[in-house]
Amino acid sequence: MPVPDRTGLKIVDIDVKDVRFPTSLGGHGSDALHTDPNYSCAYVTITTEKGSKGYGLTFTCGRGTEVVVYNVRSLKKFILGKNAADIFADFAGFWRAITNDSQMRWIGPEKGVIHLAVAAILNSLWDLWARLENKPVWRLLVDMEPEELVSTIDFRYITDVLTKEEAIQLLKDKNNGKQKRVKYLEENGYPAYTTQVGWLGYSDETVKELCEKYIKLGFTHFKVKVGLNLEEDYRRCTQVRKYIGKDRFLMVDANQAWSVNEAIDWMKKLAPLNILWIEEPTSPDDVLGHATISQALRPYGIGVATGEMCANRVMFKQFLQSGGMQYCQIDSARIGGINEILAVYLMAYKFNVKVCPHAGGVGLCEMVQHLQYWDYASLSGTMEGRLIEYVDQQHEHFYDPTLVENAKYLAPKLPGYSTQFLPETLEKYTYPNGSEWQRMFKEGIFPPPDDTELANI
Numbered sequence: 001m002p003v004p005d006r007t008g009l010k011i012v013d014i015d016v017k018d019v020r021f022p023t024s025l026g027g028h029g030s031d032a033l034h035t036d037p038n039y040s041c042a043y044v045t046i047t048t049e050k051g052s053k054g055y056g057l058t059f060t061c062g063r064g065t066e067v068v069v070y071n072v073r074s075l076k077k078f079i080l081g082k083n084a085a086d087i088f089a090d091f092a093g094f095w096r097a098i099t100n101d102s103q104m105r106w107i108g109p110e111k112g113v114i115h116l117a118v119a120a121i122l123n124s125l126w127d128l129w130a131r132l133e134n135k136p137v138w139r140l141l142v143d144m145e146p147e148e149l150v151s152t153i154d155f156r157y158i159t160d161v162l163t164k165e166e167a168i169q170l171l172k173d174k175n176n177g178k179q180k181r182v183k184y185l186e187e188n189g190y191p192a193y194t195t196q197v198g199w200l201g202y203s204d205e206t207v208k209e210l211c212e213k214y215i216k217l218g219f220t221h222f223k224v225k226v227g228l229n230l231e232e233d234y235r236r237c238t239q240v241r242k243y244i245g246k247d248r249f250l251m252v253d254a255n256q257a258w259s260v261n262e263a264i265d266w267m268k269k270l271a272p273l274n275i276l277w278i279e280e281p282t283s284p285d286d287v288l289g290h291a292t293i294s295q296a297l298r299p300y301g302i303g304v305a306t307g308e309m310c311a312n313r314v315m316f317k318q319f320l321q322s323g324g325m326q327y328c329q330i331d332s333a334r335i336g337g338i339n340e341i342l343a344v345y346l347m348a349y350k351f352n353v354k355v356c357p358h359a360g361g362v363g364l365c366e367m368v369q370h371l372q373y374w375d376y377a378s379l380s381g382t383m384e385g386r387l388i389e390y391v392d393q394q395h396e397h398f399y400d401p402t403l404v405e406n407a408k409y410l411a412p413k414l415p416g417y418s419t420q421f422l423p424e425t426l427e428k429y430t431y432p433n434g435s436e437w438q439r440m441f442k443e444g445i446f447p448p449p450d451d452t453e454l455a456n457i
């Protein structure tokens with residue numbers, strides 16, 4: 001196990017910041033239900049006695065961030081004073097402890113705000129571990145022996161479909177050729193699709209310009225937001241189909257706008273536009289509803305994609321068991337860190353479902369590239385039908401931003417999970433005292449927080 005020496009690794013500080021970007025001003029990130037999101041995150045920094053740091057975040061929108069920040073603070077006691085090496089040596093045990101505190105469990109368990117907070121903390125720990133090993137996270141994962149990797153997963157609630165022993169065997173079966181696949185990734189990158197062309201708040205002119213831009217950049221897969229008005233969706237999607245031509249791929253995303261029957265009817269109307277997948281057609285909790293939609297849309301060649309709001313590995317298990325998802329969209333900041341995400345990848349592999357991670361949010365592109373790289377090298381061994389979502393937002397705020405060239409994610413090279421913010425970003429966008437927020441309040445662009453907001457309590 002690549003567990004670092006314990007010396008100086010006692011965690012002496014955990015800081016959490018509310019960081020928000022005013023994306024609603026340009027309609028960036030908008031969809032049927034999140035019509036004016038300000039892309040945000042709860043940003044965690046952990047510091048060890050010897051000064052090593054781990055940076056992690058969970059994505060949120062606007063005011064939701066303050067609630068997550070409070071939840072992170074409520075979990076500090078699980079981290080402070082612990083030695084990071086001890087956490088890594090029994091990572092599954094630590095995971096069970098932080099997700100099952102008897103006084104906190106009632107507000108979960110393993111779902112919602114408290115799980116977002118867990119994700120931010122777990123992400124900072126994986127970042128720290130990779131930095132201590134001087135590797136990007138994906139290499140840390142790829143270089144672990146199957147037993148070591150699997151030892152980080154809590155298998156409670158999923159052993160009916162995947163046991164620890166089976167998981168180890170799946171990884172061992174793929175050991176052959178792993179180094180060749182690593183080389184391939186380093187030389188060729190991993191295919192991306194773009195959502196940037198189709199935010200619901202964008203004008204027709206913007207959509208056209210962006211389609212042209214992303215075609216020039218080499219993209220072959222385009223995702224467009226739908227779900228508010230059928231005629232309008234048909235019109236917009238027809239235009240996008242015209243811009244991208246018949247040989248490129250079109251996906252649509254309803255962000256949970258519909259009931260089950262409505263989703264089926266709506267998508268049958270859009271089907272002539274040749275749609276690869278419908279994403280989040282209905283409630284993210286409706287496993288059987290997704291299975292019904294999947295079945296109804298199969299004859300039209302439309303798959304169902306979901307996962308960005310899937311609460312935990314148990315829900316993923318049921319989506320996979322029921323045939324409710326044909327594209328599994330794990331989110332790096334919603335479920336309990338890499339520990340839980342690995343369980344989902346392993347189950348998806350067993351059910352022969354493609355993982356195409358969700359990345360529409362702050363820092364998500366930065367993280368999911370590591371996960372999908374690991375998947376190709378160590379588990380699925382294929383990129384067939386798989387893509388990483390790419391949204392071109394907030395990358396300039398990161399110390400080690402995602403690099404996409406010719407519609408491919410290039411291999412992250414620096415140690416860590418790529419989510420460290422630049423100091424000037426924190427100075428400007430920490431809410432509500434960052435200099436940019438103060439300017440926007442002064443200029444009346446946004447109202448300052450009122451006394452119902454936690455920032456003022």
Ligand SMILES: C[C@H](O)[C@@H](O)CC(=O)C(=O)O
Pocket residue numbers: 028029030031034037061195253255279308358359360361389
């Ligand atoms: C609110 C977010 O922008 C959401 O619309 C992202 C999303 O659904 C996606 O990227 O997919």
Ligand SMILES: [Mg+2]
Pocket residue numbers: 253255279280308358360
């Ligand atoms: Mg989506």
